[in-house]
Amino acid sequence: MLALAVVASLVGVVMATVSSASSASTGSALVAPEPLDAGSSAAVAATPVGAGTSGASPAVRTPVAASRSTPTSPSDSRTATGSGASPAAGTSSAAVAPPGTGSSSSSGKPASATPGGASPAGATAAGATAYGRDSVHRLASGRTYELHSDIRVTPAYRGSARPLVIMLHGLLNNADLLRQASSADSFADAHDFAVAYGVGVHEAWNAGGCCGNVTTDDVAYVRQIVADVARFTPVDRSRVYVWGFSNGGMLAARIACEAPDLVAAVGMVGGQALVSCPDVPVNMVHIHGTADATVPWRGGWSDYLTMFLPDGETEASHFAPGSTIRHVLWDGGHTWPWWSVGALWDFCAPFSLDATAAATATAPSAAPPADGSAVGSVIGSAVGVEPAGRAPGR
Numbered sequence: 194m195l196a197l198a199v200v201a202s203l204v205g206v207v208m209a210t211v212s213s214a215s216s217a218s219t220g221s222a223l224v225a226p227e228p229l230d231a232g233s234s235a236a237v238a239a240t241p242v243g244a245g246t247s248g249a250s251p252a253v254r255t256p257v258a259a260s261r262s263t264p265t266s267p268s269d270s271r272t273a274t275g276s277g278a279s280p281a282a283g284t285s286s287a288a289v290a291p292p293g294t295g296s297s298s299s300s301g302k303p304a305s306a307t308p309g310g311a312s313p314a315g316a317t318a319a320g321a322t323a324y325g326r327d328s329v330h331r332l333a334s335g336r337t338y339e340l341h342s343d344i345r346v347t348p349a350y351r352g353s354a355r356p357l358v359i360m361l362h363g364l365l366n367n368a369d370l371l372r373q374a375s376s377a378d379s380f381a382d383a384h385d386f387a388v389a390y391g392v393g394v395h396e397a398w399n400a401g402g403c404c405g406n407v408t409t410d411d412v413a414y415v416r417q418i419v420a421d422v423a424r425f426t427p428v429d430r431s432r433v434y435v436w437g438f439s440n441g442g443m444l445a446a447r448i449a450c451e452a453p454d455l456v457a458a459v460g461m462v463g464g465q466a467l468v469s470c471p472d473v474p475v476n477m478v479h480i481h482g483t484a485d486a487t488v489p490w491r492g493g494w495s496d497y498l499t500m501f502l503p504d505g506e507t508e509a510s511h512f513a514p515g516s517t518i519r520h521v522l523w524d525g526g527h528t529w530p531w532w533s534v535g536a537l538w539d540f541c542a543p544f545s546l547d548a549t550a551a552a553t554a555t556a557p558s559a560a561p562p563a564d565g566s567a568v569g570s571v572i573g574s575a576v577g578v579e580p581a582g583r584a585p586g587r
Contacts, residue, residue, distance in 0.1 A: 361441025400443030474515035482525035
């Protein structure tokens with residue numbers, strides 16, 4: 194009897210151990226991180242390696258969603274419309290190119306970089322000593338931003354001005370989360386541009402209808418960032434770009450409309466354009482997961498934002514003729530794909546305000562017809578065909 198009791202006890206211990214291990218494994222597999230836009234540090238997108246990204250990748254947790262999936266291939270996507278001229282010519286486009294494959298993200302330095310002959314105005318020795326490689330700066334308005342640049346201004350420095358990218362986080366996120374998710378710092382160092390990270394009031398942006406009942410003038414705030422960054426690192430004012438995630442992407446679209454003199458091109462990841470600017474041509478690339486339920490690609494009600502959102506397929510119709518709108522769709526959810534920075538840079542790098550102004554000056558002047566048919570012919574045809582094999586967004 195004693196022997197039987199010992200055997201029974203051993204069997205019970207083994208069964209308890211197996212049950213405990215099984216439960217732990219099952220529980221781990223069922224825990225899915227919240228969307229990056231929900232403010233969870235565990236929701237940072239997949240480790241961004243490749244697509245031109247250099248340097249060590251941050252040790253971050255990969256979401257359950259297939260965030261390493263590649264976007265829709267060119268053969269499955271809409272074909273470009275227009276003359277096929279360079280982006281600076283202002284032709285409308287909806288073609289999808291695989292990210293990180295363009296010449297600008299593989300050459301090490303954009304071919305169209307505009308050199309500057311001297312340090313930016315206002316750069317002083319005091320400014321140089323105040324700036325470190327990575328630092329938080331406070332504007333005269335009291336708001337802050339974070340700056341990363343591998344070049345700083347010194348009294349002896351007379352180097353070339355470089356492009357500036359301003360990154361805008363999502364709702365209830367912060368600059369550090371987007372910084373970690375994107376690995377934009379190492380990409381910027383490899384591709385010779387500076388990057389600044391905006392800080393939203395109450396972790397939200399006034400994007401023209403979303404989010405968090407914010408009433409701040411965030412377009413003016415971004416203007417202040419551009420002016421302030423030039424005190425610390427050389428900035429090519431003709432090549433300023435704004436990239437944003439979710440609510441930050443919505444603000445990027447608003448900036449393209451309301452500050453066309455400030456930015457040459459913008460990029461939106463997992464957002465929707467909530468503004469309409471029929472008189473202002475914009476250059477914008479929109480990256481969106483077709484399985485996104487937080488900000489649905491095809492629009493509709495968002496439980497997370499508690500609001501209705503527009504349909505991404507009709508987005509281009511809200512912008513002026515001559516706009517360049519590119520949609521890059523992929524089979525993921527509401528997260529920052531690992532290849533996004535390469536795709537954003539490939540699209541934006543060829544654009545400059547100087548080239549756009551030159552193209553506008555030489556273009557024949559012709560007023561669009563009063564019935565708006567020019568909008569339909571230039572932009573409407575570019576978004577009229579859905580990519581084959583694309584999963585529905587909602």
